[in-house]
Amino acid sequence: xxxxxxxxxxxxxxxxxxxxxxxxxxxxxxxxxxxxxxxxxxxxxxxxxxxxxxxxxxxxxxxxxxxxxxxxxxxxxxxxxxxxxxxxxxxxxxxxxxxxxxxxxxxxxxxxxxxxxxxxxxxxxxxxxxxxxxxxxxxxxxxxxxxxxxxxxxxxxxxxxxxxxxxxxxxxxxxxxxxxxxxxxxxxxxxxxxxxxxxxxxxxxxxxxxxxxxxxxxxxxxxxxxxxxxxxxxxxxxxxxxxxxxxxxxxxxxxxxxxxxxxxxxxxxxxxxxxxxxxxxxxxxxxxxxxxxxxxxxxxxxxxxxxxxxxxxx
Amino acid sequence: xxxxxxxxxxxxxxxxxxxxxxxxxxxxxxxxxxxxxxxxxxxxxxxxxxxxxxxxxxxxxxxxxxxxxxxxxxxxxxxxxxxxxxxxxxxxxxxxxxxxxxxxxxxxxxxxxxxxxxxxxxxxxxxxxxxxxxxxxxxxxxxxxxxxxxxxxxxxxxxxxxxxxxxxxxxxxxxxxxxxxxxxxxxxxxxxxxxxxxxxxxxxxxxxxxxxxxxxxxxxxxxxxxxxxxxxxxxxxxxxxxxxxxxxxxxxxxxxxxxxxxxxxxxxxxxxxxxxxxx
Numbered sequence: 001x002x003x004x005x006x007x008x009x010x011x012x013x014x015x016x017x018x019x020x021x022x023x024x025x026x027x028x029x030x031x032x033x034x035x036x037x038x039x040x041x042x043x044x045x046x047x048x049x050x051x052x053x054x055x056x057x058x059x060x061x062x063x064x065x066x067x068x069x070x071x072x073x074x075x076x077x078x079x080x081x082x083x084x085x086x087x088x089x090x091x092x093x094x095x096x097x098x099x100x101x102x103x104x105x106x107x108x109x110x111x112x113x114x115x116x117x118x119x120x121x122x123x124x125x126x127x128x129x130x131x132x133x134x135x136x137x138x139x140x141x142x143x144x145x146x147x148x149x150x151x152x153x154x155x156x157x158x159x160x161x162x163x164x165x166x167x168x169x170x171x172x173x174x175x176x177x178x179x180x181x182x183x184x185x186x187x188x189x190x191x192x193x194x195x196x197x198x199x200x201x202x203x204x205x206x207x208x209x210x211x212x213x214x215x216x217x218x219x220x221x222x223x224x225x226x227x228x229x230x231x232x233x234x235x236x237x238x239x240x241x242x243x244x245x246x247x248x249x250x251x252x253x254x255x256x257x258x259x260x261x262x263x264x265x266x267x268x269x270x271x272x273x274x275x276x277x278x279x280x281x282x283x284x285x286x287x288x289x290x291x292x293x294x295x296x297x298x299x300x301x302x303x304x305x306x307x308x309x310x311x312x313x314x
Numbered sequence: 315x316x317x318x319x320x321x322x323x324x325x326x327x328x329x330x331x332x333x334x335x336x337x338x339x340x341x342x343x344x345x346x347x348x349x350x351x352x353x354x355x356x357x358x359x360x361x362x363x364x365x366x367x368x369x370x371x372x373x374x375x376x377x378x379x380x381x382x383x384x385x386x387x388x389x390x391x392x393x394x395x396x397x398x399x400x401x402x403x404x405x406x407x408x409x410x411x412x413x414x415x416x417x418x419x420x421x422x423x424x425x426x427x428x429x430x431x432x433x434x435x436x437x438x439x440x441x442x443x444x445x446x447x448x449x450x451x452x453x454x455x456x457x458x459x460x461x462x463x464x465x466x467x468x469x470x471x472x473x474x475x476x477x478x479x480x481x482x483x484x485x486x487x488x489x490x491x492x493x494x495x496x497x498x499x500x501x502x503x504x505x506x507x508x509x510x511x512x513x514x515x516x517x518x519x520x521x522x523x524x525x526x527x528x529x530x531x532x533x534x535x536x537x538x539x540x541x542x543x544x545x546x547x548x549x550x551x552x553x554x555x556x557x558x559x560x561x562x563x564x565x566x567x568x569x570x571x572x573x574x575x576x577x578x579x580x581x582x583x584x585x586x587x588x589x590x591x592x593x
Contacts (some may be wrong), residue, residue, distance in 0.1 A: 056593065081410045086407055301592065
């Protein structure tokens with residue numbers, strides 16, 4: 001039997017008074033999948049995670065985590081979580097923090113020490129295992145948070161802005177941790193606004209803006225929707241421009257014409273048509289759209305849509 | 315057992331943050347000072363009967379000071395128990411674990427009650443032993459008296475824990491201590507009103523005393539510390555209940571049952587309040 005998805009949310013919404021923090025949140029994250037949840041600050045990313053972890057109650061909608069209803073005790077044994085804003089007990093040392101969480105997670109005494117050592121090793125805190133947490137920098141605390149999230153070999157790990165306090169080496173380590181989790185079949189739900197790292201490690205992503213998911217799919221799908229080619233034409237006539245417009249939207253900065261939305265398979269046909277119409281094609285090259293550019297594009301589109309609705313209410 | 319894990323952590327925090335060490339050291343110094351004071355006092359009073367009266371009165375005053383300090387201390391400890399963990403984000407890491415919010419609140423409560431019980435037992439025993447050694451005076455029922463003082467602090471810390479589920483630590487602590495004071499004043503007011511036959515005022519004051527039963531529990535401690543001769547003398551005075559250090563009877567069983575029910579209601583309210591809170 002196929003195991004239930006790691007996360008399945010259907011129309012989850014959360015309102016705080018008149019403020020809608022999350023609306024119609026619907027998505028599925030499969031087992032062993034690294035899922036990037038992206039959005040600007042205050043978009044509703046942390047609210048979504050808190051709802052899925054049972055830290056907040058949804059106003060409406062439903063969701064399951066590891067095939068169990070939200071807040072289910074057994075499911076929580078297999079979930080790891082690194083909160084965005086947190087501080088561990090500053091009077092404990094990392095080994096004690098992990099021992100406390102190991103007891104709460106119900107990890108057996110026989111494997112507790114080995115798991116704690118492994119978690120400390122993975123996040124690079126083995127040498128500081130007995131220092132007081134109160135003396136740690138924010139980055140070190142974040143590493144400890146990661147160790148806590150990894151404890152108990154969870155099947156699903158929520159990482160909320162895991163690299164916000166880390167240096168480039170720390171970020172690379174987090175990428176390695178995500179890859180390691182995925183390799184052993186654990187699902188990772190990665191909340192971040194650092195899009196480059198998400199693009200590197202995630203199989204699928206969703207963009208959230210002002211509480212609503214505005215796009216979701218594989219990284220290739222999301223970027224594919226924004227695929228573009230640049231064509232260099234010397235003095236193109238109206239026929240050549242009409243051909244370009246048939247294949248997608250044109251952004252003209254002569255002699256370069258950027259054509260958006262064209263399918264990769266259509267590019268040779270476009271070149272042939274332009275040449276057949278007598279246009280002198282000097283160069284044609286694909287443009288690389290990053291997740292960050294695509295994200296900004298979607299945000300701009302969303303804000304323009306909202307502006308339109310404010311200007312021309314139905 | 316998650317409740318015990320949380321309770322143990324609460325106790326360890328008190329030990330590790332040196333709260334226990336500092337309070338312990340101060341308490342030992344205080345016990346020595348108390349014993350010395352009683353010894354000097356008895357040396358200055360030639361008549362044995364008068365010395366017993368002075369010893370019993372001073373023991374009750376000391377018990378009062380101890381109960382107030384213990385009550386305020388427990389109120390502030392409990393007021394920060396949950397609020398500080400919410401503020402720091404510690405709960406965000408704890409509650410996604412397989413632990414219910416009920417277990418979290420009960421674990422905090424159990425840890426704090428254990429702390430108060432341990433401290434009150436050690437300090438109370440040492441203080442009474444010190445007084446006994448210095449003067450030969452032993453109050454009538456020290457164990458019951460200590461139980462009342464602990465019950466008063468447990469009531470107050472439970473109230474503060476309830477406030478801690480919603481209010482910042484300082485606000486919760488101040489409010490709990492203010493309600494402690496209100497209960498005390500209500501007890502005195504009820505006594506005055508009864509002496510003056512002002513029935514309406516007496517009823518309102520008694521009702522306020524039931525809303526926060528700490529003063530009633532304190533009067534139980536006074537009763538258990540007062541020698542029989544002093545009780546009889548107090549009983550002959552109509553104004554005995556006006557004096558928060560002078561009582562004529564132990565709290566009725568109905569009041570004790572109410573106090574227990576009140577404690578359960580406050581604890582249940584704390585659990586419900588924290589369960590309903592979005593974090």
